Amino acid sequence: MTFISLQFLVFFMVVSLWFFRLKNQKGRIWLLLIASCYFYMTFIPQYILILGGTIVVDYIAGMLIEQSEGRLRKFWLIMSLVANIGVLAVFKYYNFFIDNIHTGFQFFGKPISLPVLKMALPIGLSFHTFQAMSYTIEVYRGNQKSERNFVVYALYVMFYPQLVAGPIERPQNVLPQLKEFRPYNWDNVKEGLARMLWGFFKKVVIADRLAIATERTFTFTHDSSSLALFIGAVFYSFQIYCDFSGYSDIALGAAKVMNIRLMENFNQPYLSKGISEFWSRWHISLSSWFRDFVYIPLGGNRKGPWRRRLNIMIVFLLSGLWHGANWTFVVWGVLHGLLVALFAFGAKKNTGANSGIINAAKVAGSFLLVTMLWIFFRSPNIVAGWTYIKKTCSFIGGSNYVVLNRVEVAFSVLLIIIMLLRERLLKTHLIASNGKFYFYTAMMVIICYYFGVFKENQFIYFQF
Amino acid sequence: MLKKIASYFFIVFGLAVLWASTSRTAMQYISDKRDGTKWWQTYPCLHGDLVSLSYLDFVTRFNPPPDLTSLKKPTGNSPHNTVLYLHGDSYTYHLPDSIFAGLNEFHLIDRNHGMNYHLDTTKRNILVLEVSERYLRTYYGGLQIFDELCDSIIKKKTIAASEENITPSYASIIPGFHVNDLFNKYINQNLQGNLFNYNFIIPMFETKAALNYYVFNRASGDVVISRDRNFLFLKETVSLTDIGSSYVPLTDADITWMVDNFNKIYDHYKENGFSEVYLSMIPNSATIMQPDGYNNLIPGIQQDKRLKIKIINVYNAFKNSPVTLYQPGDTHWNSKGRQLWLDLVNEKLINTN
Numbered sequence A: 001m002t003f004i005s006l007q008f009l010v011f012f013m014v015v016s017l018w019f020f021r022l023k024n025q026k027g028r029i030w031l032l033l034i035a036s037c038y039f040y041m042t043f044i045p046q047y048i049l050i051l052g053g054t055i056v057v058d059y060i061a062g063m064l065i066e067q068s069e070g071r072l073r074k075f076w077l078i079m080s081l082v083a084n085i086g087v088l089a090v091f092k093y094y095n096f097f098i099d100n101i102h103t104g105f106q107f108f109g110k111p112i113s114l115p116v117l118k119m120a121l122p123i124g125l126s127f128h129t130f131q132a133m134s135y136t137i138e139v140y141r142g143n144q145k146s147e148r149n150f151v152v153y154a155l156y157v158m159f160y161p162q163l164v165a166g167p168i169e170r171p172q173n174v175l176p177q178l179k180e181f182r183p184y185n186w187d188n189v190k191e192g193l194a195r196m197l198w199g200f201f202k203k204v205v206i207a208d209r210l211a212i213a214t215e216r217t218f219t220f221t222h223d224s225s226s227l228a229l230f231i232g233a234v235f236y237s238f239q240i241y242c243d244f245s246g247y248s249d250i251a252l253g254a255a256k257v258m259n260i261r262l263m264e265n266f267n268q269p270y271l272s273k274g275i276s277e278f279w280s281r282w283h284i285s286l287s288s289w290f291r292d293f294v295y296i297p298l299g300g301n302r303k304g305p306w307r308r309r310l311n312i313m314i315v316f317l318l319s320g321l322w323h324g325a326n327w328t329f330v331v332w333g334v335l336h337g338l339l340v341a342l343f344a345f346g347a348k349k350n351t352g353a354n355s356g357i358i359n360a361a362k363v364a365g366s367f368l369l370v371t372m373l374w375i376f377f378r379s380p381n382i383v384a385g386w387t388y389i390k391k392t393c394s395f396i397g398g399s400n401y402v403v404l405n406r407v408e409v410a411f412s413v414l415l416i417i418i419m420l421l422r423e424r425l426l427k428t429h430l431i432a433s434n435g436k437f438y439f440y441t442a443m444m445v446i447i448c449y450y451f452g453v454f455k456e457n458q459f460i461y462f463q464f
Numbered sequence B: 001m002l003k004k005i006a007s008y009f010f011i012v013f014g015l016a017v018l019w020a021s022t023s024r025t026a027m028q029y030i031s032d033k034r035d036g037t038k039w040w041q042t043y044p045c046l047h048g049d050l051v052s053l054s055y056l057d058f059v060t061r062f063n064p065p066p067d068l069t070s071l072k073k074p075t076g077n078s079p080h081n082t083v084l085y086l087h088g089d090s091y092t093y094h095l096p097d098s099i100f101a102g103l104n105e106f107h108l109i110d111r112n113h114g115m116n117y118h119l120d121t122t123k124r125n126i127l128v129l130e131v132s133e134r135y136l137r138t139y140y141g142g143l144q145i146f147d148e149l150c151d152s153i154i155k156k157k158t159i160a161a162s163e164e165n166i167t168p169s170y171a172s173i174i175p176g177f178h179v180n181d182l183f184n185k186y187i188n189q190n191l192q193g194n195l196f197n198y199n200f201i202i203p204m205f206e207t208k209a210a211l212n213y214y215v216f217n218r219a220s221g222d223v224v225i226s227r228d229r230n231f232l233f234l235k236e237t238v239s240l241t242d243i244g245s246s247y248v249p250l251t252d253a254d255i256t257w258m259v260d261n262f263n264k265i266y267d268h269y270k271e272n273g274f275s276e277v278y279l280s281m282i283p284n285s286a287t288i289m290q291p292d293g294y295n296n297l298i299p300g301i302q303q304d305k306r307l308k309i310k311i312i313n314v315y316n317a318f319k320n321s322p323v324t325l326y327q328p329g330d331t332h333w334n335s336k337g338r339q340l341w342l343d344l345v346n347e348k349l350i351n352t353n
Helices: A006-021 A025-041 A045-067 A070-107 A125-141 A150-158 A171-179 A186-219 A226-257 A275-281 A284-295 A305-323 A327-349 A356-378 A382-393 A406-425 A434-451 B002-022 B024-034 B049-054 B133-140 B187-196 B199-216 B252-271 B285-289 B297-302 B314-319 B335-351
Strands: B082-088 B105-110 B115-117 B124-132 B149-151 B223-225 B232-234 B276-282
Touching: A006 A025, A006 A226, A006 B002, A006 B187, A025 A045, A025 A150, A045 A070, A045 A125, A045 A150, A070 A125, A125 A150, A125 A171, A125 A284, A125 A305, A150 A171, A186 A226, A186 A382, A186 A406, A186 A434, A226 A356, A226 A382, A226 A406, A275 A284, A275 A327, A275 A356, A284 A305, A305 A327, A327 A356, A327 A382, A356 A382, A406 B199, A434 B199, B002 B024, B002 B187, B049 B223, B049 B232, B082 B115, B105 B115, B124 B133, B124 B335, B133 B252, B133 B276, B133 B297, B252 B276, B252 B297, B276 B297, B276 B314, B276 B335, B285 B314, B297 B314, B314 B335
Parallel strands: B082 B105, B082 B124, B115 B149, B124 B276
Antiparallel strands: B223 B232
16 A cells, blocks of 8 residues: 555554554554554565564564674674575565676576566565664664564564655664653644645655656657756656655654654755765665664774775665666666765865855756766666766757646646745644644645546655 | 544544455445445446546547447358357457357356356367457466366366466465455555545546646546547556556567467467467557557567467557547447457358368
C-alpha cells in the first residue's frame, strides 16, 4: 500500500484512532507492530520472512555484542553486518554482479550463462537494512543499550511510517519514544495531519504532474528538442524532490500524530550554495548515516586532505550503489563525489559574506549541476544519460511535446514556486487555531483532489 | 463521550470497509446487491468503458450513437463435424454459435474460469486462442493456460504453471486459509467503488474531468486522449512502462520468450488431440489508431520464423482497413472490427483440413 492510496487513508485512520483508545504502551506497541506487518505485507506478503529473519538476527546480535568484550564483541558485530549486507548483496546486487560477469565474458568472446535470481527486490530493503545496522553499530560503540524487548526492537525496524523509504532512523531517537506512554496531544495530531496533507500535495499535485512530462522526455529523448529535454530535466529535479520529500512529510506527519518524532530528511536542498551544502540538506538521514558509520571510521578529515578526498569518494561511490544496482547510480554517485571533493579544495578560499547576486548565482549553479547529475539517476543506462545531456546542450530542434500543454507547464512552474516559497517562509506545520486548521485541511483536500494526478504511482524511493 | 463513541465507530467502519474491499466474496455480494438498488446505484457505463472511467460523458465526440449493427451470417460452411473451442477475453464474450461457419459444437471459454474438456477425437477439434494485445504478455508470458484449459481425464500438465506464482502454502495456518487471502491487489479499486462510486457523488468526479479536459487537455485517471483528440485510450496501453502498452520498449529476448511459449502451447494442445490451434491477437486501439512509436509486438511474434502456432492475422487486416474499427470511447472494437475478425475466423474454419 502506498501512502497515496485509499487503502492507506483507511488504514491510517483505523490505526491512529485505535492507538489512542489503548491505555497502556504494551498494547500500543503490539498494535503498531501488527499494523506495520500488515502494511509491509500488502506489497508482497512472503517478503516479510526476509525482514523477520534480519530482525531476529540483529536482535540477538545486539544482546551478544553488549555481553561481549574485545575481539568477541567485534566478531558479533561483523556477523550481524555480514548478515545484513549479505541480504542486500543477494537480493539487490547479485543479478547486477552476474550481468556484469556475463557482459565481461561476452566481450572476450566466451559467453557463459550463470543462474540469475528471479525475484523482485523486497520493498525498502536498503532502508530497513541500514536502520538495522545502525542499531548493532551503536550497541557496539556503547552509545545504545541492547533492546531486550523483542516486540519493541521489531517495531523499531518495522514502524510503518518509515519502513519502506525512511528516514533511516537511529535507535537513540526512536527506541525511547516507543517505550514511553504519551497521552493524546491535539497539537501533535494537528501538526501531523497538516504535514501529511503537505506531503500529499507535493506528491500528487506536483511530483506526479511533472512525471507526465519527464516520462516523455526520458523515453523519447531522440525525438525531443533541447528545450523539451531541458524542461524535462528541470522538472525531474523537482519531481524527485517532491516525491521523496513528500513521502518523508507523510511519514513524519503520520508518526507525529502518534506522538513520535522522526528525524528530518530534507532542508530545502535546492537552495544550497554548493554541492557539499546540498548533501547536508538532501536525504539527511542517509548522508548522516554514511558520515557517522563510513566516513568518520575511515578517518574523515583527520588524515590529511588527500585521504579526506579519498574518503569522500568512497562514501559517494557507496551512496550511488546504495541507490541501485545499476552503473547509472554508480556514475551519479561518483560524479557527486568528485564535485564534493573538488569543492573541498576551494572551501578555504571562500572568505567573507557574498552579495545577494553572487549567492543567487551559486544557488542557480548548484541547482543546474545537481539537475544535470539527476539525468544519470533517471536514465536507464549511462549512454542514454549522456545522450540526454548532449542533446540538451546542443540547442537543436525537435519535438517540443512534453504531453502537458502550455497552460499545465505554466501551472507546474507556479506550483513549484508556491512549494519553494512555502517551505522557505513557513518552518512549522502546526496551525494553532482550530478554525484555521479545519479550513486548511478542507482546502488541501479539495486542492489535492481536483489538481492531483492519481495513477497509483509508487514513490520513487520505494525501489531502493 | 461523544468523541469516544465516534472513534470506535470509525475504527469499526474502517475495519469493515477494509475487510469488505479485500474479500472477493464480500465484493461479489455487494456488487450483486447494488445492481438495481436506486439510491446507492453505481455510476452507469452508458457510453463505453473508457468514457465511464474518465467521466467524459459530456464530450460528444467520444459518445457516438449506439452501434446496433448485427453480425452477418457466414456465407460458407466448415466441415460438418467441426467443434470450435474459443478461449478468449472481453472481445469475444457473448458470441452466439450461429455466427460461426457450420459448427457441430461451440465452446466459449472465459479465460478467468478456464475449462476442463475431453475431446471427441472422431470430430475436427479446433482451438482458437483470442487475446487482446494488452493482456498478451501478462497472460501468455506464463503458461497458466495449461492449468486452466486442460483435458478433464488426462489432466496433463507437462509444464509447471507460471514461474512467478510463489506458492502460499507455507502460510496455511487454518485449513483452506492462506495468507494471501488477507490481501487483494484490487483493494483500492474496491475501496473507491465502496466509498465513492455513488450517483450522488458523480458530479464531483465530472467537475474534475471537465477541469482536466478543458484546461489541461487531458483525461482523468487511467485514460489518455489520442493525439488527434478523437479517441480515448486506456493508459496502460499507451504508457511507456506498462507491459500491456503498445509503446513500451521490447527486446529480441521478449519476442523470443513469447514465441517459445506459443510453441509450447501449440505442441501441448496438438499432442492432446486438437486438429489445429490458432492464435488471434487483437491489437490495442492505440496500435492501429496511433501507430507512431509502436513497439511491433504482434508483427514481431507473427513474423518469427520459429513460430509454430497458426495465426489469424487480425493485425494486418486492421492495419490495412480503410474504415475505423474501434469505438472512440471504449477499449473494444466496433461492429465492423468484430465482423472483420469473425470473417477471418470463419475463413480458417472453412479452409482448415
